[in-house]
Amino acid sequence: MEQQVLKVDHITQQFGGLSALKDINMELNRGEIVGVIGPNGAGKTTLFNVITGVYKPTKGMVFIDGKNGTGKKPFEITKMGFARTFQNIRLFPRMTILENVMMGAYCRTSANVFQIIADTPKKKKEHIRIRERALELLKMMGLYEYRYELPTSLPYGEQRRLEIARALATEPMVLLLDEPAAGMNDQETEDLRKIILMLKQEGYTILLIEHDMKFVMNICERIYVLDHGELIAQGKPEEVNSDPKVIEAYLGKDED
Ligand SMILES: Nc1ncnc2c1ncn2[C@@H]1O[C@H](COP(=O)(O)OP(=O)(O)OP(=O)(O)O)[C@@H](O)[C@H]1O
Ligand SMILES: [Mg+2]
Structure with missing residues (x-):
């Protein structure tokens, strides 16, 4: 290291x-x-x-x-x-808060980002792991209770925290x-x-x-x-x- x-x-x-x-x-x-x-x-x-x-x-x-x-x-x-957040917040507006964080993780996996379908046991396991980690990160950022809402429902400061959670999901x-x-x-x-x-x-x-x-x-x-x-x-x-x-x-x- x-x-x-x-x-x-x-x-x-x-x-x-x-x-x-x-x-x-x-x-x-x-x-x-x-x-x-x-x-x-x-x-x-x-x-x-x-x-x-x-x-x-x-x-x-x-x-x-x-x-x-x-x-x-x-x-x-x-x-x-290296993971980053943006000066002008860039979240996926049509995805839930949980899905926004999960998207961060998918860039690390073999799964195609545009095809997040857990159709094999291996992918399913990966999907579950990613979801668990995303939920953990949302807890850490104090956003867990909003996980099924859209990011636009959050006040500004919390949208920024969500961006940090998504960045952390890339490990x-x-x-x-x-x-x-x-x-x-x-x-x-x-x-x-x-x-x-x-x-x-x-x-x-x-x-x-x-x-x-x-x-x-x-x-x-x-x-x-x-x-x-x-x-x-x-x-x-x-x-x-x-x-x-x-x-x-x-x-x-x-x-x-
Ligand atoms: N893609 C680009 N094409 C042309 N000029 C650019 C581009 N990106 C940045 N600039 C210019 O480069 C300079 C530095 O911009 P930059 O966004 O890095 O500043 P900054 O320090 O982040 O400012 P701020 O505090 O306003 O965010 C500015 O003059 C900006 O207009
Ligand atoms: Mg700037």
């Missing part, structure tokens, strides 16, 4: 004339909670998209658990042990969370903080994009700061917090 689960090695991502990421280096070690912060348009989500294979980087390499993950497809990255070693506290009220944010700390206890490694500085400062051991596609600072929360470049990047923008 590698200690380093992610290495982003001189990554540049160009969109036409725009450099969304410029020569970014970063590392993630097993068991860490690491934050990625930065103003709107800094390149945070693009970084996740490069890591998870949504974009093939213009330059540079991504190493996943010591293996080359550069330019791999999203489902391959999932199989390599990841690393969780990438893109603004998991966005749109949450104080209570929901506090619940989420507890969930993330519990996930760390369980051995997951977590990379977290967040706008809410207080949330990141509270929970992350290390932080990377992006601004205009550049890595302008990195370090412990208190170091980053007092870094003049970071203060300028945040104060220079009219937001929050």
Whole structure:
């Protein structure tokens, strides 16, 4: 088992004339909670998209658990042990909450996602195992009682928790969370903080994009700061917090 689960090695991502990421280096070690912060348009989500294979980087390499993950497809990255949630929640609106979580698991199995019919004993056994695990994850996220409802029936904060449950169903070693506290009220944010700390206890490694500085400062051991596609600072929360470049990047923008 590698200690380093992610290495982003001189990554540049160009969109036409725009450099969304410029020569970014970063590392993630097993068991860490690491934050990625930065103003709107800094390149945070693009970084996740490069890591998870949504974009093939213009330059540079991504190493996943010591293996080359550069330019791999999203489902391959999932199989390599990385799961993510999305900034704009992406749930299956016509499936129940339970089925949404089960879909996460099916990407790990031999079963065809479009044909979840348990027509052989082996598939049936697998289906039962996946269902049990999905129910367990729903309990863990406090969503068990809603399992037969549609995700749209849930308040925003709980939809985000459902996305985390679905990500966990892929049996990841690393969780990438893109603004998991966005749109949450104080209570929901506090619940989420507890969930993330519990996930760390369980051995997951977590990379977290967040706008809410207080949330990141509270929970992350290390932080990377992006601004205009550049890595302008990195370090412990208190170091980053007092870094003049970071203060300028945040104060220079009219937001929050
Ligand atoms: N597919 C794309 N095509 C062209 N430009 C893109 C694409 N994806 C992102 N960008 C641009 O790249 C820059 C970085 O965007 P990104 O979404 O990564 O920022 P972000 O830090 O996640 O911002 P936010 O806090 O608003 O979510 C922005 O200028 C954005 O418009
Ligand atoms: Mg974003």
